[in-house]
Amino acid sequence: AVRRIATLFASLGVARGDRVAIHTDARPETVMAHLACYRMGAIATALSQRYGPDTLSHCLRDSGARLLVTEAQAWRPVAALRADCRALEHVLVIGKAEAGERPFAAWREAATQTGPCLDTAAEDPALLVYTSGSTGQPKGVLHAHRLLHGYTPSIALFYDLSLDMPDAVLWTPADWGWVAAWVDTIWPALQLGHRLVCSPHRFEPDWALDFMARHGVTHTLLLP
Numbered sequence: 001a002v003r004r005i006a007t008l009f010a011s012l013g014v015a016r017g018d019r020v021a022i023h024t025d026a027r028p029e030t031v032m033a034h035l036a037c038y039r040m041g042a043i044a045t046a047l048s049q050r051y052g053p054d055t056l057s058h059c060l061r062d063s064g065a066r067l068l069v070t071e072a073q074a075w076r077p078v079a080a081l082r083a084d085c086r087a088l089e090h091v092l093v094i095g096k097a098e099a100g101e102r103p104f105a106a107w108r109e110a111a112t113q114t115g116p117c118l119d120t121a122a123e124d125p126a127l128l129v130y131t132s133g134s135t136g137q138p139k140g141v142l143h144a145h146r147l148l149h150g151y152t153p154s155i156a157l158f159y160d161l162s163l164d165m166p167d168a169v170l171w172t173p174a175d176w177g178w179v180a181a182w183v184d185t186i187w188p189a190l191q192l193g194h195r196l197v198c199s200p201h202r203f204e205p206d207w208a209l210d211f212m213a214r215h216g217v218t219h220t221l222l223l224p
Helices: 002-011 028-040 053-063 072-084 104-109 147-158 179-192 205-215
Strands: 019-023 043-046 067-071 090-094 125-130 140-144 169-171
Touching (some): 002 028, 028 043, 028 179, 053 140, 169 179
Parallel strands (some): 019 043, 067 090
16 A cells, blocks of 8 residues: 555655645554655655644645645645645545545555665654644654654653563554654554554543453553
């Protein structure tokens, strides 16, 4: 899937160093889009669906994203923002695409990209996230490919050196537009070959306890 999505992105003109805004919730397509960006040397730009119109517009313009991956129910109410985002050339929509947009599902028809990933260095940019809780508009923070390996020792300690346990299952209710979900849960699961479960359901205590019990969750990042 990631190889096909990289082919789709490339067909839309995305190249090394280009920003791809990913405005999707906790779902497999979000992981697939991120990995396609890292594979081709593009910069995955994580955007929360909890952003209001002004914040979302600011992040799209500030990042200079050429491509936006989004979901129909989240994008439709704010789609008019596109007119102010001059760098934004293409919008891929999970769900029903409107005029001037393309369905994200088109990746299924794309050719499988052959060969290895683009050769990237540890210092090459990979992930652009925006701050939360700061004064004024969110500030862009650019992380390099080395972030994954550099953060691993901290994560191992956070989880009490237990991430090597067999049959581990990871989950977080943290917003997948924020860096915490990626470095604390999603990447460790992918890196170590563990199962990652996800749901777009907003956090509710009783629901969360039932969800973790049903899926056998062993490791989670919970937010205060």
